[in-house]
Amino acid sequence: MTVRTVAMLTAGGLAPCLSSAVGGLIQRYTELAPDVRIIAYRNGYAGLLTGDSIEVTPEVRERAHLLHRFGGSPIGNSRVKLTNVEDCVRRGLVEEGQDPLHVAAERLTTDGVDVLHTIGGDDTNTTAADLAAYLHENDYELTVVGLPKTIDNDVVPIRQSLGAWTAAEQGSRYAQNIIAEHTSNPRMLIVHEVMGRNCGWLTGATAEAYHRWVGEQEYVPGIGNDQRGWDVHAVFVPERHIDLHAEAERLRAVMDEVGCVNIFLSEGAGVSEVVAELESAGQEVPRDPFGHVQLDKVNPGAWFAKQFADLLGAEKTMVQKSGYFSRSAPANERDLALIKECTDLAVDCAMRGESGVIGHDEEQGDTLRAIEFPRIRGGKPFDTSAPWFSELLASIGQA
Numbered sequence: 001m002t003v004r005t006v007a008m009l010t011a012g013g014l015a016p017c018l019s020s021a022v023g024g025l026i027q028r029y030t031e032l033a034p035d036v037r038i039i040a041y042r043n044g045y046a047g048l049l050t051g052d053s054i055e056v057t058p059e060v061r062e063r064a065h066l067l068h069r070f071g072g073s074p075i076g077n078s079r080v081k082l083t084n085v086e087d088c089v090r091r092g093l094v095e096e097g098q099d100p101l102h103v104a105a106e107r108l109t110t111d112g113v114d115v116l117h118t119i120g121g122d123d124t125n126t127t128a129a130d131l132a133a134y135l136h137e138n139d140y141e142l143t144v145v146g147l148p149k150t151i152d153n154d155v156v157p158i159r160q161s162l163g164a165w166t167a168a169e170q171g172s173r174y175a176q177n178i179i180a181e182h183t184s185n186p187r188m189l190i191v192h193e194v195m196g197r198n199c200g201w202l203t204g205a206t207a208e209a210y211h212r213w214v215g216e217q218e219y220v221p222g223i224g225n226d227q228r229g230w231d232v233h234a235v236f237v238p239e240r241h242i243d244l245h246a247e248a249e250r251l252r253a254v255m256d257e258v259g260c261v262n263i264f265l266s267e268g269a270g271v272s273e274v275v276a277e278l279e280s281a282g283q284e285v286p287r288d289p290f291g292h293v294q295l296d297k298v299n300p301g302a303w304f305a306k307q308f309a310d311l312l313g314a315e316k317t318m319v320q321k322s323g324y325f326s327r328s329a330p331a332n333e334r335d336l337a338l339i340k341e342c343t344d345l346a347v348d349c350a351m352r353g354e355s356g357v358i359g360h361d362e363e364q365g366d367t368l369r370a371i372e373f374p375r376i377r378g379g380k381p382f383d384t385s386a387p388w389f390s391e392l393l394a395s396i397g398q399a
Contacts (some may be wrong), residue, residue: 023067024343123377200237
C-alpha cells in the first residue's frame, strides 16, 4: 500500500498517554517513511468535521521526542459521536440534513488522507469503528488504526489500555497528601473519589498503589504518627455490591479505634442508587452525547459521604477527587514502554493497510495486534477476584 498522507486525532477525556502517543507516531513515521505527510485534526472528531487541522512540520518531527515528557494532548480533545447527528448539528459541527459520517469521509478525501490514527477510549474507537465501516461500505479507500486510551482500563478485548498504570500511580501520589487531612480533625471521614464509570480497575489499582506506599513508610506511633490512620480502610467499586449498613458497622469500629476512616470510591460505584434517588425527587439526570450519566454533576462521592457520615459518627467529612490530577499527568516509564510498543505496531499496520485497534488481545493469547473494530467495546468489568485485589481487601479487613 502506498501511503502519502497520514492524519491523527485524539478524543474523549485526557489520559497520561496522549501526548506521548502523538510523539511516538510522529517518530515512527519519521523513522520508516520520512516523506509521508502528517496532519493532525485539532480537538478530535470536531476538527475532522470542521476541517480544522495542523501540519506536522520538519521542526515538529525533530522535536517530537519532547512530547513524551508532557501530559494532556498537544492537538486537543473533544467528545463527539459521529452517529449522534442531533448533537453534531446542535454544536455547529455539521449543518441540518448532513450525515456526520459522510462529512468526515469527504473531509478525509479532500485532505488526501490514506491513514487515520484515532487515539482514545472505547467511545473514540467505537466511533472510529462506525467511521471505518462507513468508509468501507461507501468505497472510500482509507486505513483506520486506533490506539486504546482509557484510565479505566475497560476496553474489550484489550488487556491494558495506554495511560492506566500512570493514572493509578498518580492517584496514589494525590492520596499521599489528601489523606494527611485525617490529622486535621477528630473522627475524620475522607472519601477519595477515583474515576471509573463502569469499571473499578483504576480505583483498585490506585488503592493498591497507595496501600503499598503506606506499608513502605516508617512511623512514630508514640506521638500519633500511626500507620493505620494513613491506610486505606475501604475500597468500593461498581463490580461489588455495597452493603452500606454492614460496611458502616465495620468502619464505625475503625473510626472508634483509629479516629478516622479513609475510603477509596469509584465514581461509578452505587451510581444507580444515586440516579434513582434523583429521579424519584423529580430531578433530571444530566447525560453526555453518548448517553452516559454525567458523574461530575451527579456527584456520587458526596452522596456516599453523606450516607456514611452519620453512621460512622464523623465530626468532619471531606470528599476529594483525583481524576483530573491523575489523567493529566505525563506517562510513567511503564506506560512509555507500552506506548512505544503500540505506536510502532500502529505505524507498521498502517503502512501495510491493516485497520484495527492496537492492543494485547485477551481473546487471542494476549498477542499484540490490530484488533478488529467490530470486536472493540467498552464496559469491560474489573476482575475483582484478581489475587492482588483480593489480597488488598483482606489486608484492610474488608470482606
